[in-house]
Amino acid sequence: MAVGDSDTTPDTAPGTRRPGGRTARNREAVLEAALELLSELGYAATCVQDIANRSKVAASTIYRRWGNRDGVILDLAQTLVAEPAGALPDTGDLERDLALLGQVIVDVMSSPRGGVVQSALVAAGVDSPTARKTLAQIVNRRVEDTKLIAERAIERGDVPAGTDARHVINTLAAPIYHRWYIGGERPTTEELHRYARVAAHAARSGLLS
Amino acid sequence: MAVGDSDTTPDTAPGTRRPGGRTARNREAVLEAALELLSELGYAATCVQDIANRSKVAASTIYRRWGNRDGVILDLAQTLVAEPAGALPDTGDLERDLALLGQVIVDVMSSPRGGVVQSALVAAGVDSPTARKTLAQIVNRRVEDTKLIAERAIERGDVPAGTDARHVINTLAAPIYHRWYIGGERPTTEELHRYARVAAHAARSGLLS
Numbered sequence: 538m539a540v541g542d543s544d545t546t547p548d549t550a551p552g553t554r555r556p557g558g559r560t561a562r563n564r565e566a567v568l569e570a571a572l573e574l575l576s577e578l579g580y581a582a583t584c585v586q587d588i589a590n591r592s593k594v595a596a597s598t599i600y601r602r603w604g605n606r607d608g609v610i611l612d613l614a615q616t617l618v619a620e621p622a623g624a625l626p627d628t629g630d631l632e633r634d635l636a637l638l639g640q641v642i643v644d645v646m647s648s649p650r651g652g653v654v655q656s657a658l659v660a661a662g663v664d665s666p667t668a669r670k671t672l673a674q675i676v677n678r679r680v681e682d683t684k685l686i687a688e689r690a691i692e693r694g695d696v697p698a699g700t701d702a703r704h705v706i707n708t709l710a711a712p713i714y715h716r717w718y719i720g721g722e723r724p725t726t727e728e729l730h731r732y733a734r735v736a737a738h739a740a741r742s743g744l745l746s
Numbered sequence: 747m748a749v750g751d752s753d754t755t756p757d758t759a760p761g762t763r764r765p766g767g768r769t770a771r772n773r774e775a776v777l778e779a780a781l782e783l784l785s786e787l788g789y790a791a792t793c794v795q796d797i798a799n800r801s802k803v804a805a806s807t808i809y810r811r812w813g814n815r816d817g818v819i820l821d822l823a824q825t826l827v828a829e830p831a832g833a834l835p836d837t838g839d840l841e842r843d844l845a846l847l848g849q850v851i852v853d854v855m856s857s858p859r860g861g862v863v864q865s866a867l868v869a870a871g872v873d874s875p876t877a878r879k880t881l882a883q884i885v886n887r888r889v890e891d892t893k894l895i896a897e898r899a900i901e902r903g904d905v906p907a908g909t910d911a912r913h914v915i916n917t918l919a920a921p922i923y924h925r926w927y928i929g930g931e932r933p934t935t936e937e938l939h940r941y942a943r944v945a946a947h948a949a950r951s952g953l954l955s
Contacts, residue, residue: 579873581790656872659927663869664788669930676928708944711924712916719885719923721871721878734953735917739944 566592567599568616571609576649580657585609607661611671614654625683631690632737635709638683639729642713647723659718680706687740697743704745708736775801776808777825780818785858789866794818816870820880823863834892840899841946844918847892848938851922856932868927889915896949906952913954917945 570592574583585606589596603609626637645651655675661668680703687702696705712732716724724732739745779801783792794815798805812818835846854860864884870877889912896911905914921941925933933941948954 581870581873660869660872661790662927662930663865664790666930672928673930704940707921707924712920714928715916715920715923718868718871718927719881721875721882731913731953735944735948738951738953739947742947744940744943744947 563592563594563598564602564612567594567603567609568613570594571606571613572650572653575610575653575657580610580660583657607665607668610654610657610661611668614658614671614675617651617654617675625685627686627689629693631687631695631705631740632733634686634690635705635733635736636730638686638706639709639713639724639733640726642679642710643717643724643729646713646717656718676710680710690737690740696740697746699746700740700743701745705736705740708739708745709733772801772803772807773811773821776803776812776818777822779803780815780822781859781862784819784862784866789819789869792866816874816877819863819866819870820877823867823880823884826860826863826884834895836895836898838902840896840904840914840949841942843895843899844914844945845939845942847895847915848918848922848933848942849935851888851919852926852933852938855922855926865927885919889919899946899949905949906955908955909949909952910954914945914949917948917954918942 567588570588571583574587574591578587583606585596585599588594588606588609589599592599599609603612626634626641628634628637646655655672658668658672658675662672684702684706687696687700687705690696690705691698691700691702709732712735713724713729716722716728776797779797780792783796783800787796792815794805794808797803797815797818798808801808808818812821835843835850837843837846855864864881867877867881867884871881893911893915896905896909896914899905899914900907900909900911918941921944922933922938925931925937
């Protein structure tokens with residue numbers, strides 16, 4: 538779906554209840570402009586005036602509706618949360634499913650949209666509790682969307698009942714994020730396999746209840 | 747040690763070879779001011795002009811010597827890398843040592859100095875390859891300084907020979923950073939114990955070679 542093309546988004550700002558009207562078109566233009574600028578200039582260099590110039594929406598309108606740059610980025614992030622997750626790996630083997638999921642996480646991080654917005658939230662989140670909350674919400678939503686991988690392993694009896702499926706996903710995801718945002722490098726396939734092996738082994742050993 | 751009080755720091759900028767002189771005093775004042783402002787205002791809101799006002803060093807001098815705000819933050823970070831690590835836990839049990847180390851990592855993240863600078867680097871690193879490199883350097887240095895914990899476990903025969911001690915430390919550290927910078931929350935003691943258990947178990951099972 539294109540950024541901001543949902544007319545069903547709740548919108549309580551005064552004077553904005555015109556689905557498909559100028560307000561909706563403005564929102565779409567602003568979010569698209571913000572995404573482009575984040576990709577081109579990075580988080581620190583993207584400012585409201587640039588977004589206004591690119592989107593042809595007045596800066597005063599942007600400040601009124603979104604408050605500031607981070608408000609625009611949070612709105613952009615919300616459109617990502619609303620997107621449906623893709624099909625989950627289901628090979629019948631937890632470790633193999635986790636390795637495939639790890640690849641999907643890396644692909645999202647490196648994608649022009651997901652990666653740019655997520656990185657901007659990580660940067661914004663260092664200062665802003667609201668951005669931290671949005672980032673946590675996005676990541677938790679992805680955990681909820683993918684924990685079925687671990688639940689299937691529990692159903693198959695490969696992993697003890699009482700295992701917390703979210704811990705399994707987080708045990709895989711944590712070293713991927715760590716490698717990317719702290720180590721500054723994209724995890725290699727070999728590393729992804731090691732992370733999947735550690736997470737699957739911890740789950741099977743009953744350490745993730 | 748106080749920020750920037752080392753006169754032995756290599757300094758190759760022209761006209762700066764006066765240890766203990768005005769240049770050294772300026773550096774100390776600028777780094778202290780930057781640290782204070784990062785603590786008070788956060789990364790995004792800290793700018794060179796504020797640092798100049800607080801340190802009473804001319805903005806033009808700061809631009810000439812450090813290039814920009816991130817240059818100051820990187821220099822500040824370098825003073826942290828140069829600080830010696832504290833005594834390592836040595837209980838004779840890998841899992842217990844790792845849980846204690848996890849507490850130290852959390853303490854550094856929540857400390858006024860380490861936490862503020864590290865968070866600023868995470869934010870800066872989203873856009874800047876130089877900041878990413880400095881952050882990775884700081885974190886890798888800490889891994890090198892603490893991997894003795896895992897090496898002792900190898901020597902005791904608790905963990906198979908051929909285990910990579912750095913992988914053991916990173917398996918502990920990754921979920922701590924993930925919880926903090928992505929989940930937006932300080933890990934609880936219970937979580938730290940789980941992370942330590944998973945890392946120690948993976949090491950003992952020979953998964954971290």
